[in-house]
Amino acid sequence: MTQPQGAHLVGSINFDDAEKTMRTAAGLLGRHLKRIPDGEVGPRFHWILFQPDVIGQAEGLERIGDEPVLVRGLDARPVRIADGVDAASIVLPPLGYADAALESYAVFTRLRDEGAIPAGVRFQVSLPTPVGVVAAFFRGEDRPAIEPVYAVALLGELQRITAAIPHGDLAIQWDVATEFAVLESGGYEETFGGDYSGWFDDQWTELPSRVAALVNAVPTDVEVGVHLCYGDAGEKHFIEPTDAANLTRFANALLSSLDRPLTWVHLPVPIERDDAAYFAPLAELALTGDTELYLGLVHREDGAEGAARRIAAASGVVPAFGVATECGIGRAPDGTTEGILRTHAEVAAAWR
Known part of the structure; x- marks a missing residue:
C-alpha cells in the first residue's frame, strides 16, 4: 500500500481564532x-453564509423575506435585484475576504517569527467562486445578471490579497462546491433552487472554464489550488457521488483551460467508499508532475483505520497523493478537531 506524502487542510477548522488554528x-x-489556513474563523465559519449580510447592503439589492433566517447570528435569507435596477450599475461593498486574509497573515508571520510555524510553509487563503455565491443566494434571471458583478468584486478581493502579501508566502485555494450541485442536477434544489435554465448553455464547458479563469487570475508566483466538493452540511454531502468520474471530468476540463500551473487539486472521498470502483475513474486524471493530488479520505468517525482502507483502495489507481478531509472541519463537533488533525499525521509521511 502506498503511504501518502503530505497533508492538506481544506480550509475551515473548528477553533475560535486564527492563532489557535x-x-x-x-x-x-x-x-x-506545505500550507496552513487560518481556519476560516469568525463569520466565515459556515463558508459563504455570511455573504448575503455583506452584499445585501449594496444599493440596488434587497433581501427576500421580512424576517431574518439566523444561523449563529448570520442572516441566511437570499438576495434579489430590486425592481427596475440594472445589475451592471450595482457596486458591491468589500466582501470581507481580503480584510480577513490580511489580519490573519499578520498572525501567521508573527507565529513564523516565533518558530511556531516552520519556515517555507505558505499562508493559505480560501475563496469561493462567483457561481458558488450567486447560485446559493440568488434566483432565476438574477443569477446571470449579478454573476459578473460579483466576479468583479471577488477579483478585487484577490488583487488586494496579492498586493499586500508577499507572493512567496501565499497560496490561494478556489472552493468549487455549488458547481457540482448544478452538474449533478440534484442536491441543493430545496435550499438553493435547482433551476439553472437561462444561465448556462453548456454546463460542462462553462463551469470548468469559469474556474480556470479564476486560477489564471492568480499571479504565477503565487501557488494556487482547487478544492472540488460535494458540500458539507451536517457533515454530509448534498448528494453522494457515484464515483470519482465527474470529479475527474471537471478537473481535466479545468486543466485543459489553464495558462499557468495548478499547484494542487483536492478531491473528496465519501466515508463509505473504500472500494476500487469509486477510485477507478482517477486513472484518467490528467495531472502533470507539477500538480499535487490530495484525496479527502480522512474522516472523523473512523480515524486512521478507515483512512487506511481508503488509502489501500486508492493506491491501486493513483500511486502518489496526499491526504485531507473531504471538506473543511469548521463544523465538526467540538472537541474532535485535534483528533482529526492527528489522523492526518498518522496516515501520511511528512513532506521531504
Missing part, C-alpha cells in the same frame, strides 16, 4: 503541511 495545526502536523 495555525499554532495547533503547525504543532500537530509540522512538516506534513
Whole structure:
C-alpha cells in the first residue's frame, strides 16, 4: 500500500481564532503541511453564509423575506435585484475576504517569527467562486445578471490579497462546491433552487472554464489550488457521488483551460467508499508532475483505520497523493478537531 506524502487542510477548522488554528495545526502536523489556513474563523465559519449580510447592503439589492433566517447570528435569507435596477450599475461593498486574509497573515508571520510555524510553509487563503455565491443566494434571471458583478468584486478581493502579501508566502485555494450541485442536477434544489435554465448553455464547458479563469487570475508566483466538493452540511454531502468520474471530468476540463500551473487539486472521498470502483475513474486524471493530488479520505468517525482502507483502495489507481478531509472541519463537533488533525499525521509521511 502506498503511504501518502503530505497533508492538506481544506480550509475551515473548528477553533475560535486564527492563532489557535495555525499554532495547533503547525504543532500537530509540522512538516506534513506545505500550507496552513487560518481556519476560516469568525463569520466565515459556515463558508459563504455570511455573504448575503455583506452584499445585501449594496444599493440596488434587497433581501427576500421580512424576517431574518439566523444561523449563529448570520442572516441566511437570499438576495434579489430590486425592481427596475440594472445589475451592471450595482457596486458591491468589500466582501470581507481580503480584510480577513490580511489580519490573519499578520498572525501567521508573527507565529513564523516565533518558530511556531516552520519556515517555507505558505499562508493559505480560501475563496469561493462567483457561481458558488450567486447560485446559493440568488434566483432565476438574477443569477446571470449579478454573476459578473460579483466576479468583479471577488477579483478585487484577490488583487488586494496579492498586493499586500508577499507572493512567496501565499497560496490561494478556489472552493468549487455549488458547481457540482448544478452538474449533478440534484442536491441543493430545496435550499438553493435547482433551476439553472437561462444561465448556462453548456454546463460542462462553462463551469470548468469559469474556474480556470479564476486560477489564471492568480499571479504565477503565487501557488494556487482547487478544492472540488460535494458540500458539507451536517457533515454530509448534498448528494453522494457515484464515483470519482465527474470529479475527474471537471478537473481535466479545468486543466485543459489553464495558462499557468495548478499547484494542487483536492478531491473528496465519501466515508463509505473504500472500494476500487469509486477510485477507478482517477486513472484518467490528467495531472502533470507539477500538480499535487490530495484525496479527502480522512474522516472523523473512523480515524486512521478507515483512512487506511481508503488509502489501500486508492493506491491501486493513483500511486502518489496526499491526504485531507473531504471538506473543511469548521463544523465538526467540538472537541474532535485535534483528533482529526492527528489522523492526518498518522496516515501520511511528512513532506521531504
